[in-house]
């Protein structure tokens with residue numbers, strides 16, 4: 309959510325609350341663009357990076373292993389990824405940037421069918437046939453054939469993603485068996501509660517413009533063909549956001565377009581030392597700046613400044629007044645900081661889901677040899693006592709990563725092939741919501757649930773599971789849920805914040821960006837820093 313401030317005086321004081329990637333990126337670009345301003349960055353934890361957390365643990369043999377306790381890959385196609393890649397290059401880290409090729413085995417995603425069998429998400433006619441003829445394909449053919457003839461929605465009001473898909477495909481199967489699993493793999497959420505406009509906005513727009521998804525796809529294909537006589541023309545326009553990024557960093561449109569087109573070819577990118585390389589690199593850089601102070605303490609409250617001037621941040625070490633505060637924390641935390649019930653009440657309307665992350669590592673053996681892929685997701689319609697959302701096959705991803713900017717000497721080095729198994733299971737999410745705040749299962753119950761799932765779904769021997777190293781992380785309230793009517797909620801919240809703080813506060817992070825992904829929050833952080841820096 310962009311700041312609307314019209315002037316930011318010389319040597320202004322800015323507070324940033326939260327040193328996750330949003331707060332770090334905002335601080336980095338604001339200090340680049342306005343070296344005169346002083347930034348105080350509040351972070352309640354000892355470590356910066358927020359949910360991005362690549363931790364080194366000791367294996368049973370004493371060797372060190374990196375495990376991801378949050379995200380590990382980014383979408384190559386988004387502008388946010390271009391910003392991240394270019395920033396890492398500027399800070400001398402281009403060698404860590406890696407990609408997964410479209411035809412890589414690590415780009416294969418599986419869904420668990422009703423009989424606990426992993427079924428590949430189609431990427432060829434053969435896999436499509438297998439998918440459609442299995443239990444996951446139920447309702448697919450009649451759903452698609454009838455889609456162009458189903459009435460479109462007449463009102464513009466939002467609805468749940470489940471309701472939209474059910475309407476368009478004429479049955480509940482696709483939503484329950486297929487889409488619900490994808491929603492587990494992004495929002496850890498319940499497809500029946502999430503906003504269609506927010507989560508599948510492109511499909512909503514297709515229905516609005518063409519009356520049907522299939523008709524819209526056909527129209528697009530015909531239009532492209534008529535315009536160019538070629539269906540495979542690449543776009544050669546730099547996006548408005550990357551144009552601003554070019555202006556801010558002095559990079560040419562040509563260079564940015566070339567990187568952007570290159571990254572678009574990759575379904576995923578990641579970093580050699582783990583995704584935390586990005587927030588770590590930013591932290592190192594901004595720590596060295598004379599005008600940035602990182603305070604490792606919580607901001608306890610945000611209050612309007614005296615006589616309507618600026619904004620006050622209260623923390624245990626005292627109160628400080630700033631010209632502007634950028635808040636990058638989740639609505640439920642923010643609700644406790646605003647000290648004003650109408651705003652707090654609005655912020656409490658957004659619930660954030662908790663994810664239980666379980667890392668498993670076993671050296672010397674590849675237990676996934678029959679299932680090489682990115683991982684698998686569990687649909688909502690499955691019997692799922694374990695409350696499993698999905699499992700990521702880290703060892704397969706790591707082995708298939710290739711450098712994006714490879715030097716000649718690096719390319720000729722042969723990577724030593726060693727066998728190991730590294731996976732991350734994610735459990736809980738919306739399944740925990742009915743059980744009450746305090747009902748997070750114990751670590752041993754969580755590990756036993758994952759062991760039971762791995763034996764059933766991946767046919768892993770119990771002894772191998774006993775031999776591996778296990779790590780459990782409770783990511784409490786980590787993913788804000790975009791409820792039905794979320795866009796209106798964002799608008800109303802922005803208005804209330806404006807009323808209370810005038811233009812002196814702006815909001816960032818997952819709840820206030822275009823989506824929950826790292827690229828989304830980076831785009832928002834960069835653009836907000838850019839707009840604030842221009843205000844003088």
Ligand SMILES: Cc1cc2nc3c(=O)[nH]c(=O)nc-3n(C[C@H](O)[C@H](O)[C@H](O)COP(=O)(O)OP(=O)(O)OC[C@H]3O[C@@H](n4cnc5c(N)ncnc54)[C@H](O)[C@@H]3O)c2cc1C
Pocket residue numbers: 325326327328329330331350351352353356357358359360377378379380381382383605606607608636637641663665783786787816817818824825826827829
């Ligand atoms: C399990 C999981 C898997 C994910 N997988 C992916 C993925 O594969 N790809 C992808 O693109 N994205 C993924 N994401 C999303 C990604 O993690 C987020 O987009 C990103 O981390 C958001 O960063 P942020 O800075 O906005 O928020 P956060 O990371 O939440 O950072 C907020 C910071 O604020 C601090 N803070 C909180 N309260 C206060 C206070 N009062 N005072 C000071 N500091 C405070 C916190 O300690 C934290 O450091 C995943 C998220 C989760 C939870």
Ligand SMILES: C=Cc1c2[nH]c(c1C)Cc1[nH]c(c(CCC(=O)O)c1C)Cc1[nH]c(c(C)c1CCC(=O)O)Cc1[nH]c(c(C)c1C=C)C2
Pocket residue numbers: 382383417418490492493494495496575576663682683684685697698699700734823824825826827828
């Ligand atoms: C099983 C639980 C989860 C897995 N990842 C997440 C959860 C809750 C969180 C998450 N994953 C992605 C994002 C960012 C979304 C974005 O807009 O960029 C978040 C917050 C990326 C993602 N993961 C999957 C998909 C289809 C996407 C979106 C785009 C992409 O990168 O392709 C699928 C997926 N997620 C998980 C698994 C096991 C899985 C597929 C097998 C784990």
